[in-house]
Amino acid sequence: MTLSKKAERKVICQPRESGFLLSFYAMASPCEVLVDTKDKRLAQKLAEMAATEAWRIEDKYSRYQQNSVCGQLNLRAGECCSIDSETYLLLKFANDCFQMSDGLFDITSGVLRKAWHFDGSDTIPSQTQIDQLLPLIGWQKTQLSEQSFLMQKGMEIDFGGLGKEYAVDRALQLINNQTDVPVLINFGGDLAVNKERMVNGKAQAWQVGIDHPSFYDKTVIVEMTAGAVATSGDANRFLLKDGQRYSHILNVKTGWPVENPPSAITVAAPQCIQAGFLATLALLQGENAEQFLTDQEIKHWAIRE
Amino acid sequence: MQLIQSPMPAQNSNKKALKSLLTTATCALLGVNASVEANTNPLADWKFDTALMVYSEVNRVSAAEAIIAGTKTFKNDEILNLKVTLDALTGASANGAVGQPNVQTFTSPSGGSNYRVDANKTPLDDTFKDTRAQASAQWTQPLANNYTWSVGGNFSKEFDYLSLGANTNIAKDFNKKNTTLSAGLALAYDQIKPSGGIADPLTPMLFGNEVISGTYDDEGGENRSNKVTIANSDNKNTVDLLFGLTQVINRRMIVQFNYSFSHINGYLNDPYKLLSVINNNGLTQQYLYENRPGSRSKHAFFAQTKYHFAHSILDASYRYMTDDWHIHSHTVDLHYRMNLSQDNYIEPHIRYYTQTAADFYQPFLQEGSTVPEFASADYRLGDMDTYTVGIKYGMPLGSGKSMAFRLEYYHQTPKNSGFSQPGVLAEQNLYENIDAVIAQVSYSF
Numbered sequence: 001m002t003l004s005k006k007a008e009r010k011v012i013c014q015p016r017e018s019g020f021l022l023s024f025y026a027m028a029s030p031c032e033v034l035v036d037t038k039d040k041r042l043a044q045k046l047a048e049m050a051a052t053e054a055w056r057i058e059d060k061y062s063r064y065q066q067n068s069v070c071g072q073l074n075l076r077a078g079e080c081c082s083i084d085s086e087t088y089l090l091l092k093f094a095n096d097c098f099q100m101s102d103g104l105f106d107i108t109s110g111v112l113r114k115a116w117h118f119d120g121s122d123t124i125p126s127q128t129q130i131d132q133l134l135p136l137i138g139w140q141k142t143q144l145s146e147q148s149f150l151m152q153k154g155m156e157i158d159f160g161g162l163g164k165e166y167a168v169d170r171a172l173q174l175i176n177n178q179t180d181v182p183v184l185i186n187f188g189g190d191l192a193v194n195k196e197r198m199v200n201g202k203a204q205a206w207q208v209g210i211d212h213p214s215f216y217d218k219t220v221i222v223e224m225t226a227g228a229v230a231t232s233g234d235a236n237r238f239l240l241k242d243g244q245r246y247s248h249i250l251n252v253k254t255g256w257p258v259e260n261p262p263s264a265i266t267v268a269a270p271q272c273i274q275a276g277f278l279a280t281l282a283l284l285q286g287e288n289a290e291q292f293l294t295d296q297e298i299k300h301w302a303i304r305e
Numbered sequence: 306m307q308l309i310q311s312p313m314p315a316q317n318s319n320k321k322a323l324k325s326l327l328t329t330a331t332c333a334l335l336g337v338n339a340s341v342e343a344n345t346n347p348l349a350d351w352k353f354d355t356a357l358m359v360y361s362e363v364n365r366v367s368a369a370e371a372i373i374a375g376t377k378t379f380k381n382d383e384i385l386n387l388k389v390t391l392d393a394l395t396g397a398s399a400n401g402a403v404g405q406p407n408v409q410t411f412t413s414p415s416g417g418s419n420y421r422v423d424a425n426k427t428p429l430d431d432t433f434k435d436t437r438a439q440a441s442a443q444w445t446q447p448l449a450n451n452y453t454w455s456v457g458g459n460f461s462k463e464f465d466y467l468s469l470g471a472n473t474n475i476a477k478d479f480n481k482k483n484t485t486l487s488a489g490l491a492l493a494y495d496q497i498k499p500s501g502g503i504a505d506p507l508t509p510m511l512f513g514n515e516v517i518s519g520t521y522d523d524e525g526g527e528n529r530s531n532k533v534t535i536a537n538s539d540n541k542n543t544v545d546l547l548f549g550l551t552q553v554i555n556r557r558m559i560v561q562f563n564y565s566f567s568h569i570n571g572y573l574n575d576p577y578k579l580l581s582v583i584n585n586n587g588l589t590q591q592y593l594y595e596n597r598p599g600s601r602s603k604h605a606f607f608a609q610t611k612y613h614f615a616h617s618i619l620d621a622s623y624r625y626m627t628d629d630w631h632i633h634s635h636t637v638d639l640h641y642r643m644n645l646s647q648d649n650y651i652e653p654h655i656r657y658y659t660q661t662a663a664d665f666y667q668p669f670l671q672e673g674s675t676v677p678e679f680a681s682a683d684y685r686l687g688d689m690d691t692y693t694v695g696i697k698y699g700m701p702l703g704s705g706k707s708m709a710f711r712l713e714y715y716h717q718t719p720k721n722s723g724f725s726q727p728g729v730l731a732e733q734n735l736y737e738n739i740d741a742v743i744a745q746v747s748y749s750f
Contacts, residue, residue: 273335
C-alpha cells in the first residue's frame, strides 16, 4: 500500500507552446504546474518543488492519514497535544475564519458526516442523530496556544476547506523565491498565478477554464494576471426526499443543510486560501451567496442549477 | 442552469471589513511561513546590494572599488547589515613639491629607487599601488518606548594603514513617529606604518647615496629610507559626536538637521607629502617633509530635505564645516529623481563644494625665512572649489532585483590664496586642475 502510493508520486513533464505543463497527483486531485519558460530543467525543478510541497502538506494535514498531524490530533482528542508553528498558524487561521464568519466556517464540523451521507439517496438523518453530534461541534470549545491544541473527546478537525488552497499558496511562494518566470499552479481547481505571461513580447492574462466536475458542459473562463481563484461546491453531492433537495452544505449551528446555495461558486482573491475560505463562506449563505460576495466587493462566478 | 458573472463592485464600503480582516489573517499564515524557508536557503531573507565603481583622474590616480553589502531584517525588526569593500588604487598623486623649469628627481619612500619628474610638470609620485580591504557590521534594533538603538564596528586595512572603529547611536521617535531625535558616538583608532618609516617632520628628503640603511625590520630584513625617521609607525584617535533631528513635514516632505563634532588626536601628517624649499629665483633647493598640528577639532552642520512630487523626488542638502585649522567648507548637493514608466528612473546629480585653506597651508617654503612650526603643501588643505555633475539610471529587474548605472564628472579647481610665485615659479602652474570620471554599476537582489 505504502509502496504503490509512493510510486504514484511522480511529476510528468509535457512541452507546450509557451513552455511546459507538469502534472502530478496530490491531495486526491490532479495537479498541474504551467511554467512559461524554454528552460526544461527549470520547469522540472519548479514543479518538483510544488509537488514536494503538496505531498508534504498532504502527509501532514490529511485527515485520512492516521499518522498525519491532523490524524493524530483527532485520535488524541481530549488530550492537550503539542503542535509545531506551522500547525499553530493554520489553526490560528481557521480560528480567524471562524471569527470572521460568525461561527459558520468551522473546521470541527466534519463529524456531521456521520449523520449525513450525500450519495444522491433519500436517506435523511433523524433530528435525534443530529442532536447527538451537535455537542461535538464548535471551534469555541477548543483551546489553541502557540505550543498546544486541545479539543474535547469525540471532536474532530479537518483542513478540507483550507489545505489544498494553502498548498497552492505555499507552492507558489517557493517558486517565486526561485524564479520570476510566469507560473500557474492548479491543484484540483484551486489555482494561483504569479504574474502575467508574455506572448510575442506582450503581457497577457492567463486564460483559465474552471471545470466543475458535475457540469461537464459548463466551464467558467477566468482571466488572471496575478492572484488566485478557488471553487467550492459539488452538485453531485445532495439528497432528495419528498421533492426537496438537500445540499451538502451544512449549517454547523443547526446540523441541517443550508437552503438553496449555488451549486458551485468560484471566488477570486490575492491568495488561494482566501479565495477558498470566501467560496465556502459564500455557499454557507445559501440563497444570498452571490449577494454576500457582491456586498463585500469580491469578484466571483456562481453556478446555479 | 445559469452561469452568473458577478456584477461590478457595489458602492457599499461599510461591509468591506471582511476583506481587510482576511488579509490580516492570511499575512500571519503565509507571511511568517515565508521566513521558515530560511532554514532551507539561509540567504533567502537577506537583501544584497553590490556595486562596482571605477574612479579615474586624468593622468593621475585610478581606483576600482567593489562593494557587497547584505542586510537581514529579523522577526522583531532587528536589522543586521554587513558590508565588505575592496579598493585597488594605481597611478600617481601629487607629492606636494612645486614644478620646476628643469627635471626633478625624487627618492621613493622606501629609499630603493628614484623617480623623475619632467620639467614644468606638477611632481607626481607614481610609485603607489595599493589595495584596501574594509569590512563593517551594524546591528540596529527597536527598544521599548519608541527608542531605536544601533551599534557597529568597522575594520580597514591597506599595506601601510590600519583603521579600527566602533560606533553606537540611539534614536527616539516622537509625535507619532513624525519627529526623530538621535545621538551617536563613534570612536576610531588608526595606525599608519609608512613605507620607509615616519619622517622627522620638516627635515629634508634624502637622495641616492644619503639613503639610510642598516636598521632591520621585524623579519630581519634591512630597512632603507629616504628620510630621517623617528619611528616605524604612529597613530591617531578620533572621537565623533553626532546629534540629529528628523522631521516629517507632511506626506510629501521630510527634513533633517545634523550637528557633528569631531576631535582627532595624534599623527595627522601625510607621511609621503613634501614641501619644496625655493630660493629667491624660485628654484628648488631641497624638499622637507610636512608637519601638521597634532590635533584637529571639527564642527559640521548639515541640513537636508526630500520632497516627493507626483512623479519625482528632489533631494537637496547643504553642509557647513569649520575646524581649528581654519578650514571652512560649504557643500551643496542636489539629486532629482524622475520616475519613468514601470519603475525605471533617471536621476541627475549636481554637487558644489568650496573650502578655504588651512592656516598652515603653503605651496612651498622660502630659503632664508624661519621654518614655521607647521606647514603642508598638500593641495587638499588649500583653497579649492570642486563640482560634480552626473546622472544615474535605475531599472527594476523583477522579483525585487534592480540595477543602476551612474556616470559622473568631477572637476577640482585648487586656488591660490595669496601666495606670490617668485622667479621661475611664476611660470609654473602650482594649482593644477583635476578632472575625473566616475562610473558605477550597482545590482541589488
